[in-house]
Amino acid sequence: MSNLSDIGFPVQSEQDVNQIIENLVSIVKPVPCPRGAYYVYTDASGAQMYLQGNLNDELIGFNPHFAGKSRRTVRITREIERESSELDGGFYAWANPHKGLGESGEYPFIFDAPDFRTNTNREFPRVCDIHLTAFASNDFRIYENEKEYDDKQEGEAKSSAKSFISSGLFSFDENDESVDLSAVRPIALLSGQIKEYELKTNELTNEKFYWFLIDTLGGEADIVADPKLVSSEPQVGGIVSGQFWLSGRLTED
Secondary structure, eight states: TTTTTTTHHHHHHHHHHHHHHHHHHOOOOOEEEEEEEEEEOTTSSSEEEEEEOOTSEEEEEEEEEEEOOOOOEEEEEEEEETTTTTTTTEEEEEESOOTOSSSOEEEEEEEEOGGGGGOOOOSSSSEEEEEEEEETTTTTTEEEHHHHHHOOOOOSOOOOOSEOOOGGGGGGOOOOOTOTTTOOOOOEEEEEEEEEEEEEEETTTOEEEEEEEEEEEEEEEEEOOOOGEEESSOOOEEEEEEEEEEEEETOOO
16 A cells, blocks of 8 residues: 555556556646646546656656645644655644744644645745645554544553644654754654545546545544555544644645
8 A cells, every 4th residue: 555545546566656657647737836847637536646847847756645625724834845856845834823922833743745846935934724634554443433442542541532643753853943854754643533534536547545534633634545444434423543644735825
């Protein structure tokens, strides 16, 4: 399983990835940015791919995303440039920011942005709305209700049915602004209650994937998951948990 298979692009090899890109090249829409352009594919299912082209029209990378329903207010305090590509990047943000304060809120977290360079307002700190998609991994779990979730947890330290732990920041000192964030991973351990869900079909590949809208600590999040990760039938009101890669977009842009 991979982030790609979470939105219906199953891949087993680099050749599979190249074939997906080849299929997308003729149907993507260009979105110019200061250092090149993003070439965006948006499926009716919500699955998205952001191909990256530099100023010489060379393909230099790509990122999956999902156009979901979630909305949450954050305070972005820093931007993060990635070494993988000059068009890769993300943001350091606080969920449910405290009014009138800088580095404060319910918790800090990092998310990558598939259209990072199109965000031209680079003044921080800055309060804005984002939509956040969490890509499931192998430890994804579904529980019928909060009681089952509580009963299945092992050990003395149990997390709430609505929790958000920024595991990518475990070794990061938030008070040290000189720290290089480029190597910090946009991942989180989270759990939340299912508000909506659907088994969707990627129209380009005809492959299925699950979408969930959940209520978690700090607000809503969309979750996408390869059907192979879903071991039981979801239901509204159920609980999901796991570790996720976070991809977000600023809704104002």
